[in-house]
Amino acid sequence: MRMIPLARAESTELQGESADMPMVFAAITEAIGKVTDVSEATGDRLDRRLQVGAGGRVRLLAGAPVQPKAAAAGTLVVTMVLEETTGLLPGQVRDILAAVRRVPFTATEMTALRDQMPLTAELPLFTPPGCLAQVAPVLTVHHMRDFLVLVEAVQAMGVAPEAITVLDKGYPYRHTARVDAHLSRQGIAVWPWTRAADALDDHAQRATLLGRKGLLVDDGGYTLPVLLKHRPDLLPHFTTGLVEQTISGITRLEPWRQLPLPVFSVAQSRMKATVESYGVADAAIRNALRLLPEEKLEGQAALVIGHGRIGEQIAQVLRSRRMRVAVHDRQLVRLIAAHEQGFVTGRCLSTLLREHRPKLIVGSTGCTSVRGEHAAAIGGDCYLVSTTSRDREFAIAELAEEAVEVSDAGVLGIRLRLPSGAWATIVGDGYPVNFHHAESLPNAYSDLILASLLVGAATLATPGHGFTPGHNVAASDRVLESCGLLERYYSRFGPKST
Incomplete structure (x- = not known):
């Protein structure tokens, strides 16, 4: 008697409309294509079948939750059913099912994120046009949804995707797979933090070809200590400086009494201590x-x-x-x-x-x-x-x-x-x-801090900024408290906020 393979399924929830589904299905199909061949696709924007490998078959469906009142408004459930696994290895089955969790964020979701983070999203309007046009940033920031708004702002300030490198810190964030997929789909290089030295080497080579200087934006001391300890030969590529978000990152620099590049310290700022x-x-x-x-x-x-x-x-x-x-x-x-x-x-x-x-x-x-x-x-x-x-x-x-x-x-x-x-x-x-499987701070909290990282980056990218090699705590405070961020934050959450 011929055994019928059991169906295998995986689902993910997202915010969107039916118009978002072609992008979603295309991204899932591309992810499957990295695992095995996709030879045929049939169906419509909400129900599609794929022929995979030598004899596998996948069905993709999108629709409203079974209990709409138990989910946020606008929620869509995207489900992958692996109807036939013939010719697929167990590892391929696992990776194909995982593709449904690696969906870039929809236009609907990105619009909502920008609305939640106006300080970060709108910062390019308050900085000189193309203020980051001469730098190539390495971004090591938590891979949560708010990070995507920061990356968009970096691009709006003059940085093309090919000039950006992102280090994934590897925490089990709630949406880390989707964040990585969103960045990769834009053509941004994403490296695991465990390969920081290789990532910095690759970034330095790309920055040189693009005629840009490297800039480090860090949350936890993942980059400059690696350069100082393991790849000092790459330091000349990153003389623009470091913007550091956390005290732990500052602490990791303590073994080096003299630093070869300027540090813009959001970590030690009065702004961060007061709000975060x-x-x-x-x-x-x-x-x-x-x-x-x-x-x-x-x-x-x-x-x-x-x-x-x-x-x-x-x-x-x-x-x-x-x-x-x-x-x-x-x-x-x-x-x-x-x-x-x-x-x-x-x-x-x-x-x-x-x-x-x-x-x-x-x-x-x-x-x-x-x-x-x-x-x-x-x-x-x-x-x-x-x-x-x-x-x-x-x-x-x-x-x-x-x-x-x-x-x-x-x-x-x-x-x-x-x-x-x-x-x-x-x-x-x-x-x-x-x-831990969470988004940590509400976006309204992280908005001010991520916007301040952009202020630090714009400052260090500006010739004649006055920052000297080493820590510049007082100078960082002066910039952050005079750049207009606090005024806009107070307008949003102060006594006359709207």
């Missing part, structure tokens, strides 16, 4: 709670490790959610600040863990805070949540070494059964929780 910190803290806690829907945290103990810009706000957010909050910081001045704000404090982390018995432990130090030596002090079930770049807040290997059992908790993270019998769950595998 609460948004990041709130987003982190909201996403952590989304991952823990069955937990009741009101009245439970929480411990915040690190009382800097983000940590201070996290402690306040947790207290507003009726948790009993303790704070630890290695810097005494910060510990005193936390104490005088009414938090439980202590200079010894192990003692706080043992005596406060936190249900929720939030690390926001920017370095490694909880190590294997602290495992013995954890006496009750708890969740460890990070807001620090990459996965360095918790020494996962050391904690696993101390554990008597390690298991995979799926999307939640890694579970460790400690010698005390307590279960410690490292949420999101130790990566920053605000980016």
Whole structure:
């Protein structure tokens, strides 16, 4: 008896209209074409069949959700059904199904994003025409939807797609596959951050052919440290400078006392400290709670490790959610600040863990805070949540070494059964929780920060800007506070906003 292959299906949701579907189906077809041959396509804009490989058959459908009231207005569901797999290898089947998740953003979605981010989208109107026409930027920014508005603005300021390189930081953002697909479809080179040295080499060669100088726009120190440590021969190609968004990126430059190019520091600016910190803290806690829907945290103990810009706000957010909050910081001045704000404090982390018995432990130090030596002090079930770049807040290997059992908790993270019998769950595998299958900040928050990155780029690209090699914190503040961004932000969200 001939066995009939089981159908395989994958779906994705997007915002759009039927007029958007030809682009969507074409993008999916191109993605499948990178896996195997597509020999025939029949159907219409909402229902199409493809012949793939030697004997495979794919059906693409687009339509409204089964329960429209359970989805946002304008939602369309795009479904791929792999009706026949004859001649396809298992890996090809997997990659073909994944193509439906790699759909560029529709015209409808891009219009909505521009409306949500007017400061970034409209910045080219407030800068000299073609102000970036002499530079070739390397953009290492989180691959969320807001990033696409920044990339559009960069192009409007005078940069062709072939002069742009993007490094994908590899976090499991909610829309990372679609963002990468959108960039690639424009002809922009997208590299994984793990190949930063190769990407910078390739970029330098392309920039030279185009007669442009390289410019680094970074979120977390992914590029300049690589040049300084591994490819100093490429530094002459990037003398325009670096625009850095995060304190962790500034921290990664600390081993080099002298920097060979100017740094525009959005990271250390008063603007970023004033506007972003609460948004990041709130987003982190909201996403952590989304991952823990069955937990009741009101009245439970929480411990915040690190009382800097983000940590201070996290402690306040947790207290507003009726948790009993303790704070630890290695810097005494910060510990005193936390104490005088009414938090439980202590200079010894192990003692706080043992005596406060936190249900929720939030690390926001920017370095490694909880190590294997602290495992013995954890006496009750708890969740460890990070807001620090990459996965360095918790020494996962050391904690696993101390554990008597390690298991995979799926999307939640890694579970460790400690010698005390307590279960410690490292949420999101130790990566920053605000980016874990989420969009982190609402676009209204990120708008000001991404627009400020563009201001930094335009400044460094302008001859005679006055920035000197090394950090230029005061000069960055002067530019950001005089360029008009804050006025437009205040007009949008201030007392007379419309």
